[in-house]
Amino acid sequence: MTTVHFTCPDCEQTIEVNDAMRETILESGCPVCTATAAEGDFAVTCE
Numbered sequence: 001m002t003t004v005h006f007t008c009p010d011c012e013q014t015i016e017v018n019d020a021m022r023e024t025i026l027e028s029g030c031p032v033c034t035a036t037a038a039e040g041d042f043a044v045t046c047e
């Protein structure tokens with residue numbers, strides 16, 4: 001199983017995201033502080 005975590009480069013919150021949330025964050029920014037997010041801010045973990 002693959003999980004994706006977003007770590008905000010600005011407020012440093014780490015959030016587990018699904019594909020839809022990932023798209024939303026890339027479009028709208030961090031859900032906590034609205035900082036712009038990039039592909040590199042997502043970490044994929046295979047469990």
Ligand SMILES: [Zn+2]
Binds near residue numbers: 032034035
């Ligand atoms: Zn943030």
